[in-house]
Amino acid sequence: QKQTAAALEAKTEALDRLEWTDYLHRIALAHREWEANDIARMERLLAGCPERLRHWEWHYLWRLCHTELLRLPACDQAVGAVAWNPDGKRLATSWGDDVRVWDADTGKALLTLRGHRSLVAGLAFTPDGMRLASVSADRTGRVWDIAGGKELFSLTGHEQQVRAVAVSPDGRRIATGSADRTIRLWDAGSGKELFTLHGHPDEVIQVAFHPEGGLLASAGSDGAVKLWDLAARQEEPALRGPAPPARNRSPARLAFSPDGKRLAVVRSGQGVTLWDTAKRQVEYVLAIPLPGAHGAAFSPDNRHLAWSQDRNVMIWDAVARTPPQRIQGHPGEVFPVAFRPDGRRLASAGVDGLVKVWDPATPQEAMHLGGSELAFSLDDRQIATISSGGIALHDRLTGRRFQIRDDAWLAHLAFNHNGRQVAASVRPRSGRLDEPGEIRIWDALSGERTQTLHGHKGMVMAVVFDPTGPRLATASLDGTVRVWNEETGQEIHAWSAHRDGVAAVVFASDGKQLASAGTDRVVRIWDPATGKLRAALAGHPRGLRCLAFSPDGKRLASGEGEGGKPAEVRLWDPA
Structure with a gap:
């Protein structure tokens, strides 16, 4: 009976480990999808993780x-249209053939405006916010009365x-652009057509009033941008600057700065062009590829330009002209x-049917440097x-940025003792945990790969350098810990450290102790010079995930990480 109970317990533990391994695999794949900007697949992977296993990494x-x-x-x-009312308390969005008005703080739907018989493509509030x-x-x-939720008149x-569609700054005129290649101006009070502007050879996809109201900008699906003198009812001379390449007549998106001094033109594949509206000439070109650029908007302080780019929202400081910041989060094109x-x-808003509201002051790159794992030099x-x-x-110190190019799926980043080398493990593309592990080392100045280390028979779970000299320790799901010479790539020691996979390994600050921990719930301390076991510290009720020596080497912390269960951190005297 005791043997049966022990066998059942062992089977239960094996199933728990298998489920935990599958969870970790899903987490790793979800992070890879974040890097690939596939939010929809990332959400599916995370949603498939059992709730009881969801630790900090899932919530992160x-x-x-x-x-x-x-x-x-x-x-x-x-959702093809979104507009704020002037006081910022309401947000209007297209909703199929309808228009919905929302409380911008709570997200509660306040109004549904029905009357259109096909998809709504554009929205604009009057300056008083009443229409x-x-x-x-x-x-x-x-044109709708927002207070009563009723249609006032139609523009036919x-x-x-x-x-x-755009409303003039004084609220007296409405401009509309159409696939019939015309722009029409209407009286905003009565809906009466005032006049029609001709000149676009293709569909008109955007119109924008200059803040002073006498000038109108328009964009065509062929990439053409035009300025119109509304008093004279005619097109102004062409903007002087680079025209879209003949092979890339992608649609243009427009935004006047609120002070009227600049017009931003965003084109897929060509970048962002800032025009000086007084001189009618180019002020600056941000020449970057822009796949799937659609909307564009200036911030009220005239400083930042936002645009949609594929599944991202981009924010650019048009004054400092630093690299654009990216906000991810839409599963579909924005x-x-x-x-x-x-x-x-x-x-x-976008093709995914979602409308999201962001804090533009904290784009995601400002929070995590645009990367996944992070390491500091000593x-x-x-x-x-x-x-x-x-x-x-x-x-x-210098602000220098440098990219080491490698198409492998990298993890477990670490600097060596003098900051001249950087290492990382390579995860198998298949996601299989029993594939042989690999570690790569690069010169941190030139980016040249200096060593490729083979030996582990399972996925590598930890990489750490000796802080005092040219040694590197690695741990793997194959249950082994290995110590290498980082300069020659030679394996110095290899030992079966734990019954199951090894999840963590760490050197003491003096390089004279090496600790390892794994799913067998035991912390082991080794002499890295000889490979001999110094101590085995048992007592954790669950599998271990992490280790850390205190700076003086007199304390060792170990942390658990077995999915969905309460976790402990224990402090040990490694001596």
């Missing part, structure tokens, strides 16, 4: 793909779908973006992060 990844301040209920169709203009693929525009005259009138919130001068395409190195 979940927060990464949900950093928005507010998320409105999902629409079953793409809302909408346009649709049904070839009409409509376009011969094809209406793609864009369409419109809009700053709240006070500039403290940014709304985005002198704290260098930071290394693992990201898609390799390892990024940043010198905190």
